[in-house]
Amino acid sequence: MTCQFCDAPATVTLTEIVNKQKRVLRLCDPCAKKNKLFADAPGGAAGTVHVPALLGLLGAAGPAPATPAETAALTCPDCGLQYGEFRATGRLGCPAEYDAFRPALEPLLTRIHRADAHAGKTPRAVRAARRDDRLQELRRRMAAAARDEDYEEAARLRDAARQEEAGQ
């Protein structure tokens, strides 16, 4: 396979799927470097994909999918950052944008990480909040089962709640 910018052998391949349409971007090392695809990230982190370069290259590598007007117009309700500003700098303005820009961010994250969901550590505070939610739900269902005189189900839910509490 050859580079889409020159005819050298391609060493970097990026795949994008938008609306079930697959687009592949192939680059050789010099072109990836020239386009600053792996420019050093600030903060001394090792060379990671440079997001604005990636966005630019995907736009330049053949017929670009029409950018939905709603994507371009996305604005963060919290800090006011527009999606276009993020595209220019590659940096988000605040945590709320992961939801506000979700339609555009999700495919981008999939391209960068080949995954779209976290599978790592969860903060203790979040784990505790989730446990509280589960407990509340179990207690609500337990009360409903008791009201319906389904004592077997109520006992099962009580045991489940005890188990959840013991896990704390």
Add this chain to the structure above:
Amino acid sequence: MNLDTLLPNLGEWLRGTGPESDVVVSTRIRLARNLAGFPFANRASAAQKAETAAKARDALAKAELPYTLDYIDVPGLSPLDRQFLVERQLISRELATVLEGPRGVALDQKESVSVMVNEEDHLRLQVLRSGLALTEAWEDIDKLDDALEARLGYAFHDQFGFLTACPTNVGTGMRASVMLHLPALGLTKQIEKVFRALQKINLAVRGLHGEGSRAFGDLYQISNQVTLGKSEPKILAEIGEVIQTILQYERQARNALLKERRQAEQDRVARAIGTLGSATMITSEETMELLSAVRLGIHQRLIEDLPATTVNQLFIHTQAAHLQKLMGQPLDGEERNAARAKYLKTKLRELGSAR
């Protein structure tokens, strides 16, 4: 903390000990974290940055940890001290020179832990270990992360995990880097092949100082690119596996060099020591190249009486800011080259007379 107290030390990443230390210089893990309810540092006002810095500083002081973290206010440091911390790998170049406003770094006495405040993310936790120690470094940073989280509300998303200013860090926020000394793969011109293989499996490679196929001093950092969709232990296990393969290649190349051209190797090391001990002007880059040859010679047992720790000390002390602090005065480029040559000459003579 008075930074001058750090000057004679080597810092964790250059102690020259730990598993596989003939090839692996150090292991570093960093976690990017942000406080919930605040804009990321690039969009925060000075007042918001002051608030996040104060919260972080308070948590760093009160966190229950087996070590104490001293907070250093970066805007209050001289440019030389900032550069010194960059050379020590304790802060990034960005935090030192590019970013503005309230920001700082918290350090432990052993220089194995550093927490940058208001860098690209509100918190950049970093743990350094000499040698290959991915699991140990992870255990340390995981505890530090838990201790800080107990006092700070992190920005966390059910689907995307830890939220970061740059989407390339989202999820675990973890970047694990292993610094390798690969002179034999460089000499036998196999290094490019290794790089191509690493890029295919989504690991990033870069030299200690910038990009390039042949990094100064043959020092390369290998790190994960993907931070979303895999657990921290899985990412670390994948890197660990790849590092073992590179270790094997480098050692095979070292053995082949010794077997096929022992005399030439001996000559290369002797010339390196000769130049280091007799030059009157020497650049930092040339020093690193020569020290790399000496370091290889030590591990190939071509030099018996020069400890690897001394080579590491020469390596760090001949960097621009270290040199100026050691000399006690600011020096321009030419003056530094002369001072560096003089320092190397003195140190190598001291070693010679001690033999």
